[in-house]
Amino acid sequence: MTLATLTRPWAAMSYGFLDASAKREMRRKIIKAIAVPGCQMPYASREVPIARGWGTGGLQVTLTLIKPASVVKVIDQGADDSVNAASIRRFLSRVSGAAETWDTLEATILQSRHRIPEERLRDDQVLVLQVPNPEPLRPVQPNMSIARQMHADADYGRLWLVLYEQMVRSGRIVQGAAYPSLVNGRHVMTPSPIPRWDVPKLHMAHHLTLLSAGREKRLYAVPPFTRVEPLVFSDVPYQVEDHAGLTCHRSGLSGVFMNEIPQDSGGSVFEASDSNLGIKAIRQAEGEATKIGPMWYENGELRP
């Protein structure tokens, strides 16, 4: 064994930006995360050329999975064209040669900030969610050592207390995003700040979901066909946002998750949050051949 056999030829950059040892660590942690669904696994969280808190966790997972044949879609609150999403997508294609897409149906890896697309994800797709705060217990227990013990003991009573207090104060559960959910009947996770609308899409899904928090250096996973149950009281059913009756003012779509756009007149109009679905609906209306895949929701109701 000589030094030459252990060394690689010089290259300006590793394929997919992350070096081989960073990728190996990500691989080991992703395997453990899949094996214990919803349980947060610590990882080193390398530097990537965007600031922590702007999707570095999701970016590192995507860079570990990416290959030249990958097709990546990156969305930010449902939109493919936001600066953050466009920058991450362009970076991914530049360092890997992977193809870019806006279309949920074409993508093999979907990196997302705070939304899950409205079209159903398939068996072969990986959803990578960026997570700002991976610890569901942080609002009730800021000490992370004690929070770890609470996870070990499955001691989640205080999360139910938070929901109970919301009921008492407001008459309903007001938790709008990052709704705490029990995964595989054991670990409570925060599904990242996706709206309540999106949480049922993770339950017994066909796709693999990887959630990664770069700043907090933790990642966790929801494998396919895994129970994801939002915490609810038996007499207060889980409710998604009541968007069934709303219509997108640009595309005419209805029965999907909407963004409310305030108007100068004091009122508001609504716009489909999944922006590329809106684009596809407009193209279809104009007579172009565009395929819209099967949806999770029909008329605001989740399809089984």
Add this chain to the structure above:
Amino acid sequence: MSAPLPTVEDQRDTATFEALMWAMARPGTIHDLPEGLSDLILALVDRECKVMVDDPALARLVATTGATLVSASLADHAFCLSADRALAVLTALPGGSALYPDQGATLVLPARLGQGPALRLSGPGVDGTCDVRIGGLPDGFLAARAARCRYPEGIEIAFVDGRRVMGLPRSTTVKVL
């Protein structure tokens, strides 16, 4: 600027991980490795790892990765080619704890996929149940696994048959039919 091209090693490691990731995410399904069991060593193990390996040739390969060679009770990854020793290794490997489930080890061992006793898998990644056959395991191996996998504690097992791999994460329940 033209897009960078993956090296042969990059391609092999990414393909290996993809196979292992889907094998663990969908227990009972079989996925293809580029070459075989040694791919898993190269894709997963480096200087940060403590590895148990019972085969001299594989031990030399592990040594080139920089991993520390240790006994099973200290290892985070174990590559056990001998069926006779698999049971002892499984019993000795760290299984993590409820506090640190990530410290449970990963065990890779050869098996004959599609032969041997019929097993029914259920749990995360399995739509209902999934029937598989895994042969070449020592007697009592699955019972020992069940004893070690006190969820969320446990050990991940990758069964390798030539170039094929099947995953058995700790979350999977195995019933011998």
